[in-house]
Amino acid sequence: MYRLLALASGRGSNFLAILNAIESGEIPNAKMVGLITDRENTGAEEHAKKYQVPVKVIPFKNYPTKDDFYQDLLLAAKSFEPDLILGAGFMRILPPEFIRSFPDRIMNIHPSLLPAFPGMNAQKQAYEYGVKVSGCTVHFMDEGVDTGPIILQKAVEIPEGSSVEEITQLILKEEHQLYIKAIKLFCENKLVIEYNTSKTRKIVRIKSS
Numbered sequence: 001m002y003r004l005l006a007l008a009s010g011r012g013s014n015f016l017a018i019l020n021a022i023e024s025g026e027i028p029n030a031k032m033v034g035l036i037t038d039r040e041n042t043g044a045e046e047h048a049k050k051y052q053v054p055v056k057v058i059p060f061k062n063y064p065t066k067d068d069f070y071q072d073l074l075l076a077a078k079s080f081e082p083d084l085i086l087g088a089g090f091m092r093i094l095p096p097e098f099i100r101s102f103p104d105r106i107m108n109i110h111p112s113l114l115p116a117f118p119g120m121n122a123q124k125q126a127y128e129y130g131v132k133v134s135g136c137t138v139h140f141m142d143e144g145v146d147t148g149p150i151i152l153q154k155a156v157e158i159p160e161g162s163s164v165e166e167i168t169q170l171i172l173k174e175e176h177q178l179y180i181k182a183i184k185l186f187c188e189n190k191l192v193i194e195y196n197t198s199k200t201r202k203i204v205r206i207k208s209s
């Protein structure tokens with residue numbers, strides 16, 4: 001059984017999709033061992049309670065400094081002894097010490113086709129840029145902002161005249177499925193991280209069997 005730990009800041013629809021996929025057997029060999037949120041009363045916390053997943057709330061606003069917050073976040077994450085950490089709408093950039101504590105074991109979902117539109121409000125960035133196709137990306141986190149090795153991507157066509165909210169919904173639907181696929185691949189030991197030929201970045205190769 002792979003021990004999954006989710007980090008979330010809000011609604012938690014990706015988190016819920018993952019819980020459902022574990023429950024239905026779509027991800028057969030994984031268990032959600034915990035959820036950490038950085039604020040109180042999130043949708044993600046509600047979902048966790050329904051599924052009896054232990055929750056640790058570490059409210060960012062109660063900490064005098066960022067360092068103090070991240071120290072507690074790291075301690076909390078380690079306490080769950082996760083095999084894989086999942087950023088599920090976690091709206092903070094994890095510091096290098098955190099990333100290095102779980103090398104190649106932190107996944108994230110991002111609502112754009114990276115490397116396009118990293119950072120906050122990716123769907124609005126896509127809207128403002130006027131792209132006709134956007135999508136979502138599941139990647140391993142590294143020390144940059146949405147720069148880590150890409151695991152899976154799904155393109156989403158943007159119908160003419162779509163609002164930011166419509167784009168967000170179209171992408172979100174695909175996010176849920178893509179994240180589950182990526183977690184499944186991880187739990188099947190099918191993800192190989194290696195350097196590209198020019199040794200400039202790590203990339204993910206997916207084993208076929």
Ligand code: GAR
Nearest residue numbers: 010011012013014088089109110111
């Ligand atoms: C999702 O769209 C996710 O891709 C995005 O936040 C939303 C969380 O929704 N994450 C980022 O933008 C990370 N840079 P959810 O709480 O319903 O899963």
